Amino acid sequence: MRVLTVVGARPQFIKAFAVSRVLRDRHDEILVHTGQHYDKELSEIFFEELGIPEPDFNLGIGSDTHGRQTGSMLMEIEHVLETEEPDAVLLYGDTNSTLAGAIASSKLDPVVAHVEAGLRSYNREMPEEINRILTDHASNLLFPPSDSAAETLASEGITEGVHVVGDVMYDSILWAREVAQEESTVLDDLGYEEDDFILSTVHRAGNTDNRTNLTEILDGLTNSPLPVVLPVHPRTEQRLREYDLWKRARAELEVINPVGYLDFVRLLDGAQRVATDSGGVQKEAFFLDTPCVTMREETEWVETVASGWNVLVGADNEVIEQELQINSRPEEKPAPYGDGTAAKQIVEVLAERAAE
Numbered sequence: 001m002r003v004l005t006v007v008g009a010r011p012q013f014i015k016a017f018a019v020s021r022v023l024r025d026r027h028d029e030i031l032v033h034t035g036q037h038y039d040k041e042l043s044e045i046f047f048e049e050l051g052i053p054e055p056d057f058n059l060g061i062g063s064d065t066h067g068r069q070t071g072s073m074l075m076e077i078e079h080v081l082e083t084e085e086p087d088a089v090l091l092y093g094d095t096n097s098t099l100a101g102a103i104a105s106s107k108l109d110p111v112v113a114h115v116e117a118g119l120r121s122y123n124r125e126m127p128e129e130i131n132r133i134l135t136d137h138a139s140n141l142l143f144p145p146s147d148s149a150a151e152t153l154a155s156e157g158i159t160e161g162v163h164v165v166g167d168v169m170y171d172s173i174l175w176a177r178e179v180a181q182e183e184s185t186v187l188d189d190l191g192y193e194e195d196d197f198i199l200s201t202v203h204r205a206g207n208t209d210n211r212t213n214l215t216e217i218l219d220g221l222t223n224s225p226l227p228v229v230l231p232v233h234p235r236t237e238q239r240l241r242e243y244d245l246w247k248r249a250r251a252e253l254e255v256i257n258p259v260g261y262l263d264f265v266r267l268l269d270g271a272q273r274v275a276t277d278s279g280g281v282q283k284e285a286f287f288l289d290t291p292c293v294t295m296r297e298e299t300e301w302v303e304t305v306a307s308g309w310n311v312l313v314g315a316d317n318e319v320i321e322q323e324l325q326i327n328s329r330p331e332e333k334p335a336p337y338g339d340g341t342a343a344k345q346i347v348e349v350l351a352e353r354a355a356e
């Protein structure tokens, strides 16, 4: 079987890593990097530390408006599909790279497979929500990470080709947690010990592109009882500078460059809690037993909230501060995202489908 994988943004390298290492055991993978993320710290670092093979095609699209970025990707991906003629196309998550891959491949021959299908925030102002919905409806193999995500697909009329396999990020983290504990020196480098700091990440458009929200978040984080480590996404750095908040952020928080996956997992594992607006980080926190404070009004990862391990606080500085004062953990944790074998199951289903 020949599978063409489309990646482009940071979380997709981590998800594709989990599946690629199983896929490449017995099948051929053609890796296409759209170039959506291009800074070393958002792209190359993951290829290096996770041993992901060099992309077969790097489309070099880069940052642009949604329409131009997605449109350029669409044209280039179509061209690659026409020359490579894969049996299946693998798409991850909800970025513009995912959507471009979905549109290009669904109008050609290959099976279109979406990993992380069926997730909804029900907030259509998020560009990712539109990307998720359209990708799910353009796919013919869907891999929801949980039963609730499969139910969402069913409620939208998608019942064929749906396989609940669990979450590929769980596969990744099971591997990374141990390796990070052995190899990462990030805690020592920064001078922190387990449980004596808060980790934070912020990059969602609704938070960064809104001065009020970003200021509220900064206010909430700076009032934390513990030091806050903030590996800053370039989008957020740009906005902090633009809003004249950069100096204050650097003075009152431990602002660092984005880190590689192993250092990030070590930080998340060691943090007393995490304050984030990331999708992936909410889940990883759950897998690592680190309570999560989500600086959004809603989440696709509903099981993390229902179980008490995640709390939605929006961009409200008082609620953020209040939640960061708490230092307790729920006693129990359910396992809604599978058993860490999502990648193996995805490859099996793909191979069966390609053989039909």
Ligand code: UD1
Residues within 6 Å of the ligand: 009, 010, 011, 036, 037, 038, 039, 042, 063, 064, 094, 095, 096, 097, 127, 128, 203, 205, 234, 235, 238, 279
């Ligand atoms: C994108 C995804 C988002 C995902 C995130 C993961 C979309 C619509 N958004 O958001 O779903 O959660 O990736 O991190 O697909 N930039 C750089 N260097 C880079 C990449 C971006 O400086 O390597 C800056 C550019 O100014 C760019 C901005 O960040 O305009 C936003 O980048 P973009 O890829 O459009 O969106 P993200 O916010 O990264």
Ligand code: UDP
Residues within 6 Å of the ligand: 010, 011, 014, 201, 203, 231, 232, 257, 258, 259, 260, 261, 262, 264, 265, 277, 278, 279, 280, 281, 284
């Ligand atoms: N991550 C990382 N370094 C960082 C911040 C995040 O390796 O400095 C990883 C994190 O472990 C997770 C993924 O990036 O696997 C999440 O990506 P991001 O928050 O950018 O996107 P989202 O999940 O919100 O789409």
